[in-house]
Amino acid sequence: MTTLDAATALFRELTGRTPDGVWxxxxxxNLIGEHTDYNDGFVLPFATPHRTxxxxxxxxxxxxxxxxxxxxxxxxxxxxxxxxxxxTAAGDGPAVPxxxxxxxxxxxxxxxxxAATGEPADIRGVDIAISSDVPVGAGLSSSAAIEGATASAxxxxxxxxxxxxxxxxxxxxxENEAVGAPTGIMDQMASxxxxxxxxxxxxxRTLDAHAVPLGMTGLSLLVIDTRVSHAHxxxxxxERRASCEKGAAIMGVPALRDVSVDDLPRARELMDDVAxxxxxHIVTENQRVLDTVRTLRVSGARAIGDLLVxxxxxxxxxxxxxxxxxxxxxxxxxxxGALGARMTGGGFGGAAIALVEEGDVQAVSDAVxxxxxxxxxxxxxLFTVTPSAGAHHDA
Ligand code: ADP
Ligand code: MG
Numbered sequence: 001m002t003t004l005d006a007a008t009a010l011f012r013e014l015t016g017r018t019p020d021g022v023w024x025x026x027x028x029x030n031l032i033g034e035h036t037d038y039n040d041g042f043v044l045p046f047a048t049p050h051r052t053x054x055x056x057x058x059x060x061x062x063x064x065x066x067x068x069x070x071x072x073x074x075x076x077x078x079x080x081x082x083x084x085x086x087x088t089a090a091g092d093g094p095a096v097p098x099x100x101x102x103x104x105x106x107x108x109x110x111x112x113x114x115a116a117t118g119e120p121a122d123i124r125g126v127d128i129a130i131s132s133d134v135p136v137g138a139g140l141s142s143s144a145a146i147e148g149a150t151a152s153a154x155x156x157x158x159x160x161x162x163x164x165x166x167x168x169x170x171x172x173x174x175e176n177e178a179v180g181a182p183t184g185i186m187d188q189m190a191s192x193x194x195x196x197x198x199x200x201x202x203x204x205r206t207l208d209a210h211a212v213p214l215g216m217t218g219l220s221l222l223v224i225d226t227r228v229s230h231a232h233x234x235x236x237x238x239e240r241r242a243s244c245e246k247g248a249a250i251m252g253v254p255a256l257r258d259v260s261v262d263d264l265p266r267a268r269e270l271m272d273d274v275a276x277x278x279x280x281h282i283v284t285e286n287q288r289v290l291d292t293v294r295t296l297r298v299s300g301a302r303a304i305g306d307l308l309v310x311x312x313x314x315x316x317x318x319x320x321x322x323x324x325x326x327x328x329x330x331x332x333x334x335x336x337g338a339l340g341a342r343m344t345g346g347g348f349g350g351a352a353i354a355l356v357e358e359g360d361v362q363a364v365s366d367a368v369x370x371x372x373x374x375x376x377x378x379x380x381x382l383f384t385v386t387p388s389a390g391a392h393h394d395a
Contacts, residue, residue, distance in 0.1 A: 036289065
């Protein structure tokens, strides 16, 4: 059964009806530009062929029910209860299971965003059944995929008429305020605006987005999922965000986007070593995104390997968000002939990517698997991805 069919089947099981439609949104792989999004900087992600599907139907009692093949039980509330549930910190309503806070948070944030437009709409109760083949917690942003599928479905069914960047912002707001994960806008923009065969060059300050053709002929992008799970809503991610804010304040700028590589000597004088290295990662990573876009345009994908490797070193040594499994994946892939490799996603687990000649995929995969075994790590999950289309109405 396809994932789309699984969403439709779950909807039928839930309601005894056929859905009004099915919408889907992809996960994303970030080619380069890590932790730069919440620093108002640059990122270069692309959408994965893995997608999350939402089969959705209107109901006439003003209630919203969400079910997922991922969860045991559906969750149901009255639509007008959502403002009591979210934002999470202020909500005094009943607790929402974490997974359900993603789609319910989107429904909440979409209503708020729409109310601000003053336009007419048709906001009614809905049943939502979700199925996904985006690996969860692997750094491929299953969270943006569930947000994007839900936001696209509700925007069409409720006739709220918001554009894709607005829907991306709604997904982010759900993730930040309903779930409580302080993530940036990259994942949602990639999931909403992805295109086949192209990466999305995104300025996270202006939300200007440009498709950059990847020209992957003869090349493969290998994903190495370490299967070490990360948790964005806690710990390291939050702490790194705070150091970036501190670094920007010390430099007297609104965000680290406004610090250039030339400003780094002054930054070193103004802050302690750890704070400086956090800043240096963001500043050099922003520059690497710009360099990667230019290299792709001028010389093609084969020429970006060194930039990927430099990005990984910066995350490992300066931002300190890598883990031994990710370093092993990157090292083994490069030793086996990958053109470039780096960890991707927020860090502390998740996946690495390797840019590999098509004919070398098997050899690189075998080398990575062997290196994991030799280090006593659980076997990684390896697969190739091709840049794919963003969120859309499927059926
Ligand atoms: P990532 O986005 O890297 O996969 P996150 O921690 O940001 O990891 O998001 C994963 C969470 O998103 C899951 O733990 C779950 O709560 C929610 N989620 C993702 N996909 C689904 C799904 N198909 N059904 C229900 N919840 C999902
Ligand atoms: Mg996520």
